[in-house]
Amino acid sequence: MRVTDDQTHFEMTKISDSEAAPQRKISNFVFWNQTRVFILILSLTCLTLTQINSQIFTFTVICMDDLIVENRMNNATEPHWIEGSTEKSILFSATAVGALVGLIPSVPLLNRLGVRRTLSVCGLFSTLGTFFTPIAVAWSFYLVVLCRFLQGLGISVILTVLGVIPTSWSPKSEYSTYLAILSCAWQFSNVIFMPVSGILCDSSFGWRSIYYSFGVLTGLLYFVFYMFYTDMPGIHKNVSEKELGQIKEGKPEHTVREAVPYRKICTDRCVIAAWVSFLGGNLGFITLLLYGPTYLREVLQFDVRSTGYINALPYALCAVYKFSAGKISDRVNFSDKAIYTFWLFSSIIGLGIGYLIMAFTSDRNVAFFAFAFAIVTSGLIIMATVKCLAMRCQQHCHFAVSAISFLSYCVQFISPLCVGVLAPDNTPEQWSRLFIIITIIMIVTNAPFPWLTTQQAADYTKRKDSTGFSAEKY
Template sequence: MVQIEDTDRNEDLEKKIEEIPRKTSNILCCNMTRHLILILTLTCLTLLQVNSLTFNFTVICMSDIVDDYHLHNVNGTHWFEDSSKKSLVFSSMAVGGLLGLLVAVPVMHRFGVRNLLTLCGIFSTLGTILFPLAVEWTYFSVLVVRFLQGLGISLVFTVLGSVPVAWAPKNESSTFLAVLSCAFQTSNVICMPISGILCESSLGWRSIYYVFGVFTIIFFILFYFFYTDSPRDHRNVSTKELNLISQDKTNSHKEAVPYWPICKDPCVLVTWLSNIGGNLGFLTLVLYGPTYLREVLHFEVQGTGFASALPFLLSAAAKSLAGQLSDRCDFVSERVRFTICGIIARLGLALGYIAMAMTTNRTIAQIAFTFSIAVSGLNIMGTVKCLQLRCKQHVHFAVSAIALMAYVIQFGAPILVSIMCPDNSPEQWSRMFFIIGIIVFITSAPFPWFTTAEPADYTLTKEQQAALEKAKAMEVEECYA
């Protein structure tokens, strides 16, 4: 492949940064503003995920609403007793995430991460605080507030791909990605134990929604007033830190997303395929992990909370370690690094599912459940890192497509579970686990062979693409000369 020579680009970029006047504060945060941005963004993403998870846990301790209903309707059937209606409550959040994503991606460049993620925080807060009231009103109102929670998480995947590109220096990009993606794990670590404690306390399950809703309001106010879409616009970013962040990066001018070239890129297609199976496996455990632990492995409510949180805690630790190693292991290529993470994540998830399917021993099943979730966290370091390297400034679209698939799976998973596990018997869960394990393995098999760390031609500027085409034409002429 022909390379575009640009040896002086970094020096020119630093000179331009120094020449453009910027308003800076006297408080420069010891040249670590980017780390404060990282922590604040992680907290907000975690709270969005926490709010979306609340129903996954409280579904095992909401029997009081059925008892209250039958006090006035002896022969009636509450929606909570109907498995199909309950599955729709799970799925309605995915509908919100899907529609929110379809609207947000085309306008991301115009409104930016700051405005759109804050709007997501508003939707998530409303859906969470209003949920206990909606349960007292109508079934339709429950679907609406779950839909709002879905709108809240619609940009989580997109932010994971976009924030490291804007705020992380090149040698910290894997660490930023690993830390931000820990939102999927830290949300479970926080939500499940706290929910288990509150469910069995005198405050009851309704207090869970109020507590998390209030924290969401507080941190999103902080996010709106502290976050900026570009380090250059942040008053607490020094020139030294800005130079560090901008080094070895292409100019950040806005470009039209090359949708079709990305969609036909074999590397991107294989990565998307891998995420279909991976998200099916991971999201099934996220959505129905508490139900599986409670109904099949027979954990108590509070024990279910801690047992659900443990694998996500291990997953966050493994992912953080992988991010550090990925940034520091310069003796192997970027492709080798993300391929190893992808293989461990997918193969471990598939093996964990098959182990759960083939055992009736509670201890072995719990170990397999924990192992599956713990290693699946490395997937972000594999697939999303691959897309960052391949798509560069257009990574938000490539990652948003993964989110789109995830919300479709999140909508379909409850339907699949209601069909295959209507009675929550161990035999039914084993059959479903075996099928999912095979799907994860098959969809992930092409990933190590067809991916690359080389940036695609569509990441070049128009001038560079024209120069590349000209150079290729000259090579062809030389071949025939």
């Protein structure tokens, strides 16, 4: 039987994994029946590198003083663009613009090409944008904007595939753990590139070596991803029958091709509540993600190398926190709604406490502790939102999650503009005002979440039979 692209895709297939399995040749090496773990590690590595590339400028901007010196030595009449707050805000926002542009066709592309091809193309954009940034800096500000735009295209589907890969590859009993680990891409990106960037910036290699190193590494790892990843476990040659049975246990045997019910999803009050909640929580997280190095360097007065190390520490603790939360959630007997509601509110409360302490303290050590506490506790926001949407939207989760990707990139676009307006001089007073405003927004947007969300699958997720009537999924 010939298998078409539609048939092999994780969303649009008309055959089950068990039906696809006989058509594949199972390798003699099946990773000790743990191929899904290797898939998890490989996917996490690629997502982490893509996220690193989008963030490199947020750190190197504090150690690019050589551009100013060179500009003055050349007797230039105008200041270098790196000295302008407007230009830097544009570069911060250019990545978000690229992500928004890439997100628009992401759902159709994922439906047609699958995760493997779509994510690999995004990895190529990220590789090119990162590797050529130092060259672009020497030529033109607008070329740097283009490189940042390409890095934005690279991260455009990260949040969307974050909801798809665990659904396809993790057993039902391991979903929370799989999701928790995969979502650590944001934390691991800081754990890895912040200390490395601090060391390289302070060395004879300089900040340019950061872009070259991560650009090459990203290209190599995405090549491995393209060669090894498949959209369904049932067509992967290294997945044994035993492991395939574990992955499929408790999941529907058959999926059918269905049009995404866009209007019903967009008018579902549970989905809307999750989207609004994520918007507020993500504002708190993204501000720390983008401007953590600037806050530590300009406001708290840490040096460049110290900034690299101490900014990485809370993200490392956050990754441990998320992994522990995922493992515990897979074992406790509480309802799924209770679990993801606890995840969300523990994160929002932690962020709020951290922001308020930073707003009202003048002690550098206390401010750093609050900064670290806010980052550590923020880690469960994405897990809570994705799990809520996955349970509510089921097979249409990829669209619902792509919407929070859109909100996230809107925040990444708006946040630099707001910081540029509210804290243009990086004074403690300006940052205090910014922290208070963000805290209020987080509280208002998250208050309705427990009242409007539900763990029950929506009616539009029920499989339709050949006559068009809904039937319960089995």
